[in-house]
Amino acid sequence: MSTGLSPERAVLEVRDLKKYFPIRTGVLSRVIGHVKAVDGVSFDIRSGETFALVGESGCGKSTTGRTILRLTGATGGEIRYDGEDVLAASGDRMRRLRKSMQIVFQDPYSALNPRMTVGAAIREILQVHGIAHGAEAQDRVEELLVRCGLESYHSWRYPHEFSGGQRQRVVIARALALDPQFIVADEPISALDVSIQSQIINLLEDLQDDLKLTYLFISHDLSVVRHMADRVGVMYLGKLVEVADKDEFYREPLHPYSQALLSAIPVSDPSVKKQRIILKGDVPSPANPPAGCPFHTRCPYVMDVCRSVVPELKPTPSGHYAACHLVHPNE
Numbered sequence: 001m002s003t004g005l006s007p008e009r010a011v012l013e014v015r016d017l018k019k020y021f022p023i024r025t026g027v028l029s030r031v032i033g034h035v036k037a038v039d040g041v042s043f044d045i046r047s048g049e050t051f052a053l054v055g056e057s058g059c060g061k062s063t064t065g066r067t068i069l070r071l072t073g074a075t076g077g078e079i080r081y082d083g084e085d086v087l088a089a090s091g092d093r094m095r096r097l098r099k100s101m102q103i104v105f106q107d108p109y110s111a112l113n114p115r116m117t118v119g120a121a122i123r124e125i126l127q128v129h130g131i132a133h134g135a136e137a138q139d140r141v142e143e144l145l146v147r148c149g150l151e152s153y154h155s156w157r158y159p160h161e162f163s164g165g166q167r168q169r170v171v172i173a174r175a176l177a178l179d180p181q182f183i184v185a186d187e188p189i190s191a192l193d194v195s196i197q198s199q200i201i202n203l204l205e206d207l208q209d210d211l212k213l214t215y216l217f218i219s220h221d222l223s224v225v226r227h228m229a230d231r232v233g234v235m236y237l238g239k240l241v242e243v244a245d246k247d248e249f250y251r252e253p254l255h256p257y258s259q260a261l262l263s264a265i266p267v268s269d270p271s272v273k274k275q276r277i278i279l280k281g282d283v284p285s286p287a288n289p290p291a292g293c294p295f296h297t298r299c300p301y302v303m304d305v306c307r308s309v310v311p312e313l314k315p316t317p318s319g320h321y322a323a324c325h326l327v328h329p330n331e
């Protein structure tokens with residue numbers, strides 16, 4: 001299943017991606033089950049767009065991003081970047097892919113080595129990949145820092161000498177060192193002070209325009225996603241339950257889980273009355289997901305069929321994908 005893009009327009013194609021973590025017990029570390037962090041996820045991202053993955057903490061969105069970059073191994077499925085089979089790549093092909101595909105982590109402090117100046121950290125990447133050495137590498141470091149809103153002399157400073165927002169600018173500069181085309185931005189502003197979040201979002205948008213970047217933007221914050229995304233995918237218990245163009249998603253979310261998430265966004269206009277949908281119960285364990293629709297234990301519209309038949313992620317005639325028996329009755 002793809003999610004609405006023709007293959008020639010998609011720079012990233014993810015098909016039936018699975019990432020299971022084994023649950024082990026005893027002195028022999030016997031495997032007694034699996035946590036299905038990502039369980040059969042498929043989507044496409046077209047060149048130059050921002051595709052947002054949203055959902056509550058633990059839904060599998062960050063694991064999806066890390067698996068795409070092979071920071072953790074996939075259990076199954078297929079990932080194609082620019083037509084290249086990412087999971088099968090090795091040697092030179094993998095090095096080429098690593099240059100093109102980068103990540104910006106949530107916590108900029110733990111993403112940086114506290115014992116290295118930020119200039120040394122970025123120079124090391126340039127040198128390891130044979131892009132620049134010596135004075136040329138230093139020039140490139142300073143150019144990257146300035147491009148990300150810092151000063152060239154910041155290259156001689158250590159991570160603890162920066163504010164949180166400045167550190168995230170350093171992490172973004174480092175991610176750009178290899179001239180990537182695709183960036184996984186994994187909750188890039190959620191560890192930052194609210195007052196500087198918009199500055200980092202603006203920087204990411206400027207860089208996207210200037211450098212023609214493609215983003216997989218992972219966030220639990222639907223207000224930020226509304227500002228940032230072109231298309232939105234909603235994850236629940238390791239599965240995609242809805243995928244749609246941003247405007248359509250915010251105008252008319254189809255999946256009951258998405259409706260509940262969107263009902264929780266505060267509105268700035270006090271005259272607008274909004275009915276908040278409060279979900280009952282906790283998210284079930286991904287080690288023991290419910291049969292049928294994974295959302296049926298919390299869904300206000302649950303029907304008999306939902307308890308036994310897994311709803312497929314399928315499009316409506318307008319190309320809005322949802323995995324729900326209410327949206328696709330009798331199918």
Ligand code: SF4
Pocket residue numbers: 255256257293294295296297299300301302303306311323324325326327
């Ligand atoms: Fe709710 Fe059933 Fe739709 Fe699942 S399939 S979201 S339980 S109505």
